[in-house]
Every structure is written in structure tokens, then in C-alpha cells.
Amino acid sequence: MRVLGIEGTAWCASAALYDAETDSVLIESDAYEPDSGGIHPREAAEHMSEAIPEVVDRVLSAAEAEHGPDAVDAIAFSRGPGLGPCLRIVGTAARSLAGTLDVPLVGVNHMVAHLEIGRHQSGFDNPVCLNASGANAHLLGYHDGRYRVLGETMDAGVGNAIDKFTRHVGWSHPGGPKVEAAAAEFAAAAGGSGDDSKGDGGTADANLLDLPYVVKGMDFSFSGISSAANDAADNGVPVEEICFSLQEHVFAMLAEVSERALSLTGADELVLGGGVAQNDRLREMLAAMCEARGADFHAPEPRFLRDNAGMIAVLGAKMAAAGDTIPIAESAVDPNFRPDQVPVTWRDGESV
Numbered sequence: 252m253r254v255l256g257i258e259g260t261a262w263c264a265s266a267a268l269y270d271a272e273t274d275s276v277l278i279e280s281d282a283y284e285p286d287s288g289g290i291h292p293r294e295a296a297e298h299m300s301e302a303i304p305e306v307v308d309r310v311l312s313a314a315e316a317e318h319g320p321d322a323v324d325a326i327a328f329s330r331g332p333g334l335g336p337c338l339r340i341v342g343t344a345a346r347s348l349a350g351t352l353d354v355p356l357v358g359v360n361h362m363v364a365h366l367e368i369g370r371h372q373s374g375f376d377n378p379v380c381l382n383a384s385g386a387n388a389h390l391l392g393y394h395d396g397r398y399r400v401l402g403e404t405m406d407a408g409v410g411n412a413i414d415k416f417t418r419h420v421g422w423s424h425p426g427g428p429k430v431e432a433a434a435a436e437f438a439a440a441a442g443g444s445g446d447d448s449k450g451d452g453g454t455a456d457a458n459l460l461d462l463p464y465v466v467k468g469m470d471f472s473f474s475g476i477s478s479a480a481n482d483a484a485d486n487g488v489p490v491e492e493i494c495f496s497l498q499e500h501v502f503a504m505l506a507e508v509s510e511r512a513l514s515l516t517g518a519d520e521l522v523l524g525g526g527v528a529q530n531d532r533l534r535e536m537l538a539a540m541c542e543a544r545g546a547d548f549h550a551p552e553p554r555f556l557r558d559n560a561g562m563i564a565v566l567g568a569k570m571a572a573a574g575d576t577i578p579i580a581e582s583a584v585d586p587n588f589r590p591d592q593v594p595v596t597w598r599d600g601e602s603v
């Protein structure tokens with residue numbers, strides 16, 4: 252089976268072809284980069300309307316050049332969660348393509364796709380998943396036909412919380428990679444050897460700022476730490492020092508709740524998803540936590556972590572193989588589509 256996936260929940264206009272026979276994925280993406288500030292929904296939607304036809308055309312042309320006119324067996328699209336104006340453009344493109352090619356349509360939950368790409372690649376049987384993305388942060392675990400939300404942010408998404416600080420100090424979007432670079436610079440200047448055996452980020456005498464660390468049960472909160480980081484910058488604390496402490500606090504919160512989720516469910520596998528998961532320090536902390544408790548850990552390669560249509564096409568293929576397609580008339584997008592709303596139809600058979 253070959254599935255053409257389309258993604259466009261916020262900033263990344265992306266199309267992909269997944270060939271289940273060879274387990275290969277071709278991805279074409281075009282990112283929206285705001286001139287200033289964060290993601291503006293209207294500008295992002297304008298970007299989608301220009302870029303989605305182009306990335307779809309590139310992938311479809313490549314597919315038809317290799318496999319002929321019947322190259323695509325189904326169209327999968329990100330149905331939500333995401334920005335409504337962007338989702339509606341993706342939904343319209345997917346419906347018209349499915350109609351034109353006369354193939355089934357598959358509506359994919361973007362957050363379940365972040366999880367499933369890690370499960371697919373790792374071959375893990377029943378992992379807990381930490382989704383650390385821009386607009387979201389949650390732990391998912393499978394039980395009785397659905398992915399249950401074991402813990403989640405009570406306010407901002409983890410990437411958005413970091414980006415809020417970088418906007419405050421005048422850095423362009425996205426802020427996450429810049430915070431990672433500045434934190435690494437601070438750690439190196441503080442005399443870090445890169446050896447994280449003491450769990451201090453590789454700095455022997457790391458000087459952590461006192462920022463809010465908010466974990467309540469299985470949930471976490473990031474809005475307080477963004478404001479405290481902004482205040483520290485206003486009070487003249489060097490920005491590299493704030494970036495280091497911001498990362499250490501935020502990622503420790505994520506690691507703590509991930510460990511608790513593994514412990515509560517008895518799972519011994521953790522997969523990571525979402526754009527923030529591209530951060531080396533987060534992956535290092537989670538890998539250390541998993542190693543300490545004898546659990547396996549998998550983080551997909553970066554092109555499958557940030558928003559991308561590859562993960563939509565891969566999960567779309569599993570859903571299509573399970574007969575989980577939708578009539579065009581029932582394919583409305585849902586900006587608040589939660590992962591636990593999705594009946595998991597594809598895990599019994601598994602093959603595509």
C-alpha cells in the first residue's frame with residue numbers, strides 16, 4: 252500500500268508518500284517563518300494555501316513517475332489538533348485529492364501520529380509516549396482500545412513556553428534551537444566536560460537559577476517558568492544562563508512525569524515525539540532516566556519529530572489497512588482533536 256499524507260496543523264506545509272512494502276518515506280516540506288513574533292494564524296493559513304499545493308505536487312509527481320497513474324492507494328491528512336484556518340486548507344486539499352484520484356480518505360490525529368511514528372520505527376510493543384511539541388506536552392499510554400492521556404500540561408505547550416521567553420528577549424521564531432545552543436554555550440563556559448554522569452548537564456558546577464518547577468501529580472505547568480525567565484532577563488541575568496536553567500527545569504519536569512508514567516503503567520519502553528524532542532539535552536535526560544530503570548528508549552530522527560507529513564502517511568497506511576477511512580461528508584477538521592478521542596483500530600492486525 253502507498254499512502255500520500257498531508258500535514259499542515261500550524262507552521263509546516265508538508266506532503267509525504269509512504270510505501271508500506273518497502274517501509275520508505277519521501278517527505279517534502281515548506282515551513283512558515285514569521286517575520287516577527289510567533290505564529291500568526293492568518294499568515295500561517297496563507298502560507299498553507301500557497302505551499303500545500305506545491306509540496307503535494309512534488310510528492311505526487313515523484314510517486315507517479317515511479318509507480319504510474321495508480322501510485323497512491325489512499326490520502327491521509329492531519330485532521331487536528333491545530334490552527335483552524337490551517338487545518339481547513341489541509342482538509343480541503345485532502346478531500347479534493349481523494350475525490351480526483353478516487354481513493355479513500357483517512358483522517359489522522361496529529362498527536363497520535365507523533366506517537367505512532369516512534370512506535371513504528373522502534374518496533375516497541377506497548378510504549379509510553381512523551382509528546383513534547385510546540386503547542387502540546389503530554390504522556391500517552393495505550394489501554395483498552397485508546398491512547399489515554401496519562402499526564403499533560405495544565406497551560407502552555409512546552410515549545411510555546413520556550414518560544415515565549417525567546418520572543419521576550421527579541422529572538423526570532425522558533426526559539427527552541429536558539430535556547431539549546433545558548434544553553435550548551437553556557438554549560439561549556441561553566442567548565443562542562445560534556446560528561447553528564449552527575450546529571451548536571453555536563454557542567455561540574457552548574458549554577459541553576461531558582462525557577463518555578465511545577466509538577467502536580469501527573470501534570471505539569473510551564474506558564475510560571477516562562478514569566479520567571481522573562482523577569483530574570485529584565486533583571487539583567489545573562490540570557491545564556493537563563494536558557495541553561497530554563498532547559499534544565501523544563502526537561503526535568505518532563506522526565507519526572509515520564510518516569511512516573513512508566514512506573515504507573517509498568518511499561519518498559521518510552522518513545523519521544525514532537526518538535527522539542529529534537530533537543531539533545533532532553534533526549535540525553537530521558538535516555539539516562541530510562542537506562543537507570545532498565546527501560547528502552549527511542550527518539551525518531553529529527554525529520555519525524557518536528558511536524559511532518561511522513562508520520563501522517565505512516566499512521567494513515569495503518570488506519571487504511573484496518574478499514575479506518577472516512578466519507579468525505581464526515582471529514583470535518585477538529586482544532587481540539589484530543590488523542591484519547593481516537594478509537595485505535597490498527598493495532599490488532601498491525602500489517603499494512
Ligand code: ATP
Pocket residue numbers: 260261262332333361383384385386387408409410411413414425426427428431525526527528529530531556557558
Ligand atoms: P504540535 O505538534 O503540538 O502541533 P507545533 O505545531 O508547534 O506543535 P512541532 O514541530 O511539534 O510543532 O514543534 C515546534 C516547537 O519545537 C517550537 O516551539 C520550537 O521552538 C521547538 N523546537 C524545535 N527545535 C527545538 C530544539 N532543538 N530544542 C527545543 N525546542 C525546539
